[in-house]
Amino acid sequence: MRAAAVLGRRLSAGALVTLAVAVGNFFLFRLAPGNAANLGLVPNASPELRSSLERQFGLDHSTATQLRAYLVQLAHGNLGVSFGNRQPVAANLWTALVNTVTMVVPGLVLALALAVITGVYAAWRRGSAGDHALRAVALTMFAIPGQWLGMVLLYGARGHLPAGGISDPFLTGTGLQAHLVDRMQHMILPCLTYALIVYGAFMIVLRTSLVETLSEGYILAAKARGLSNRLILRRHALRNALLPLVTLVGLTIGTLVAGVILVESVFSWPGLGEAIYNAVNARDYPMLQGAFLLLTVVVVLSNLVVDVTYSYLDPRVQL
Amino acid sequence: MRVRDHKAAAAGLVIIVAFGLLAVLADVIAPSSIHQQVGPVFGPPSRGHVLGLDDSGADMLSLVLMGTRVSMIVGLASTVIAVAVGGVVGVLAGYFGGRVDAWLMRLTDVFLVVPILPLMIVVAALWGPSVGHAILIIGLLSWTPTARVMRSQVLATRERAFVRRAKAFGAGHMRIIWHHVFPRVRGLLVANSVIVLASAIFFEAALAFLGLESVTTTSWGTLIANAFNRAASSAGAWWAFVPPGACIALLVLGCSLVAMSFEDAGSARVPASHIFAGRLEVTRRDGQ
Numbered sequence: 270m271r272a273a274a275v276l277g278r279r280l281s282a283g284a285l286v287t288l289a290v291a292v293g294n295f296f297l298f299r300l301a302p303g304n305a306a307n308l309g310l311v312p313n314a315s316p317e318l319r320s321s322l323e324r325q326f327g328l329d330h331s332t333a334t335q336l337r338a339y340l341v342q343l344a345h346g347n348l349g350v351s352f353g354n355r356q357p358v359a360a361n362l363w364t365a366l367v368n369t370v371t372m373v374v375p376g377l378v379l380a381l382a383l384a385v386i387t388g389v390y391a392a393w394r395r396g397s398a399g400d401h402a403l404r405a406v407a408l409t410m411f412a413i414p415g416q417w418l419g420m421v422l423l424y425g426a427r428g429h430l431p432a433g434g435i436s437d438p439f440l441t442g443t444g445l446q447a448h449l450v451d452r453m454q455h456m457i458l459p460c461l462t463y464a465l466i467v468y469g470a471f472m473i474v475l476r477t478s479l480v481e482t483l484s485e486g487y488i489l490a491a492k493a494r495g496l497s498n499r500l501i502l503r504r505h506a507l508r509n510a511l512l513p514l515v516t517l518v519g520l521t522i523g524t525l526v527a528g529v530i531l532v533e534s535v536f537s538w539p540g541l542g543e544a545i546y547n548a549v550n551a552r553d554y555p556m557l558q559g560a561f562l563l564l565t566v567v568v569v570l571s572n573l574v575v576d577v578t579y580s581y582l583d584p585r586v587q588l
Numbered sequence: 589m590r591v592r593d594h595k596a597a598a599a600g601l602v603i604i605v606a607f608g609l610l611a612v613l614a615d616v617i618a619p620s621s622i623h624q625q626v627g628p629v630f631g632p633p634s635r636g637h638v639l640g641l642d643d644s645g646a647d648m649l650s651l652v653l654m655g656t657r658v659s660m661i662v663g664l665a666s667t668v669i670a671v672a673v674g675g676v677v678g679v680l681a682g683y684f685g686g687r688v689d690a691w692l693m694r695l696t697d698v699f700l701v702v703p704i705l706p707l708m709i710v711v712a713a714l715w716g717p718s719v720g721h722a723i724l725i726i727g728l729l730s731w732t733p734t735a736r737v738m739r740s741q742v743l744a745t746r747e748r749a750f751v752r753r754a755k756a757f758g759a760g761h762m763r764i765i766w767h768h769v770f771p772r773v774r775g776l777l778v779a780n781s782v783i784v785l786a787s788a789i790f791f792e793a794a795l796a797f798l799g800l801e802s803v804t805t806t807s808w809g810t811l812i813a814n815a816f817n818r819a820a821s822s823a824g825a826w827w828a829f830v831p832p833g834a835c836i837a838l839l840v841l842g843c844s845l846v847a848m849s850f851e852d853a854g855s856a857r858v859p860a861s862h863i864f865a866g867r868l869e870v871t872r873r874d875g876q
Contacts, residue, residue: 286701297710412840414790416797417812417833423821432822527705531794535816545706549713549798557713561706568703 369540376463388475411469419535433537519575603842640827669727678738
């Protein structure tokens with residue numbers, strides 16, 4: 270019962286942040302010079318046309334009325350119409366979100382797998398040359414800008430793998446298999462780039478946490494019971510050491526989002542990041558506004574999920 | 589602090605200072621003008637041009653050197669803004685507590701949750717591309733971690749005897765903050781600014797890549813962006829984008845090294861593993 274109340278409070282706090290961002294979003298775009306009627310979308314428009322456009326877009330109403338209309342439409346899921354392809358922003362964003370998830374999830378899984386393997390090895394052989402080398406690699410990965418790593422991989426794989434996009438529009442092969450192979454080929458570089466840029470922080474945190482866990486009393490107790498190192502490591506140490514990783518994901522969701530934007534821009538992967546890149550270049554403000562709002566909601570929700578997961582995994586931590 | 593930490597911190601510091609020197613001396617060292625075509629488009633590295641030529645036939649070494657100057661200016665200037673704002677917010681919230689603390693931390697929480705790079709992109713797209721805007725945007729949106737760290741440190745300092753004593757002697761808030769609290773948290777502020785510098789360099793490159801820095805600017809970020817837009821990767825011209833990216837990675841690495849040794853120095857207890865590499869080891873818990 271208490272947990273439900275706490276969850277409700279966290280949810281409403283998240284909703285409040287989202288509302289604050291939505292209102293901030295509204296005024297941010299209001300502060301920009303020009304509006305939909307005089308932005309130059311209609312060149313050489315007469316003053317009459319401009320004022321009719323202003324009436325049509327409701328720009329002659331007071332700011333408060335406009336804000337209310339904006340929020341009401343937002344609550345109905347209406348994010349406006351993209352200047353770019355004249356489609357509803359919400360529909361564009363949904364397609365993009367699905368594409369982003371198909372790139373991010375394999376990337377994160379790969380990064381996590383790499384981090385666990387190398388992190389366990391480094392913690393186990395603490396202080397050895399291998400430990401130092403692996404940490405140096407992880408620190409370097411952490412320091413590399415995503416767009417640059419993407420270009421380096423692109424350079425390495427030029428001629429062997431497609432340079433961008435999610436599928437080949439001129440694919441000659443037919444059938445499910447040809448399509449799957451084509452999709453996989455397009456996925457390799459973006460997923461690998463994404464995995465490598467998020468890997469660094471994962472590995473460093475996991476190693477530190479594992480070294481700390483190995484100094485706990487229950488590890489010594491397990492050793493005294495005569496359990497094998499392998500079993501202790503897997504069942505007693507690694508499980509507990511994974512906890513800070515959950516926190517890290519929560520703390521670095523902003524960074525993970527930044528990685529998505531840069532990697533998708535490099536590989537023209539038609540997800541949220543690429544949508545932002547294109548919206549910036551085409552000055553497609555409704556898309557930009559919508560994408561930013563969606564990303565905020567995603568981050569707020571992920572933070573909530575991370576907190577709930579954490580208190581589930583570690584009952585000592587209360588929400 | 590262990591000896592190795594000293595070494596890592598020194599190495600990081602050397603990297604940062606070296607880039608600072610390169611930035612100051614850029615136009616003296618640069619072998620040729622960055623606006624002058626000195627050879628073929630994407631000319632490969634040669635004896636005369638060790639880093640090759642870019643898409644307009646300009647010398648890459650000169651471009652990277654001049655880019656170092658702009659990137660360092662953007663990085664340092666926005667770090668100064670971020671650390672100043674974050675420091676003031678953190679000290680005020682921690683020192684005064686109560687309602688001031690509640691409101692400032694609520695503001696900080698909102699900024700902490702909002703994804704920063706997308707917000708920077710939105711503001712930069714609305715303000716228009718320029719170096720000045722990049723500095724302001726990065727600076728004004730990167731202060732939250734500093735504010736949080738400073739607040740918790742000030743909270744710990746506030747109740748110390750020397751602060752209470754100064755208060756009992758009738759010292760004003762400004763005097764206590766400036767003479768008693770601030771000197772205690774100054775080191776932390778310096779450590780934090782190194783982290784902020786690293787992220788500022790990162791953000792500069794990201795904004796430039798998305799076309800949100802003026803095209804006439806030469807920075808590490810715009811060099812990478814330019815190489816990407818002219819398809820340097822598929823043209824095989826690695827020298828057009830590898831050097832500026834390597835500079836970013838090296839500088840960020842230097843910042844991480846310095847920041848990490850500050851962190852290690854902060855936590856006195858180095859955990860000792862009971863088991864590692866197959867050896868049973870019973871150690872004292874204080875790790876000595």
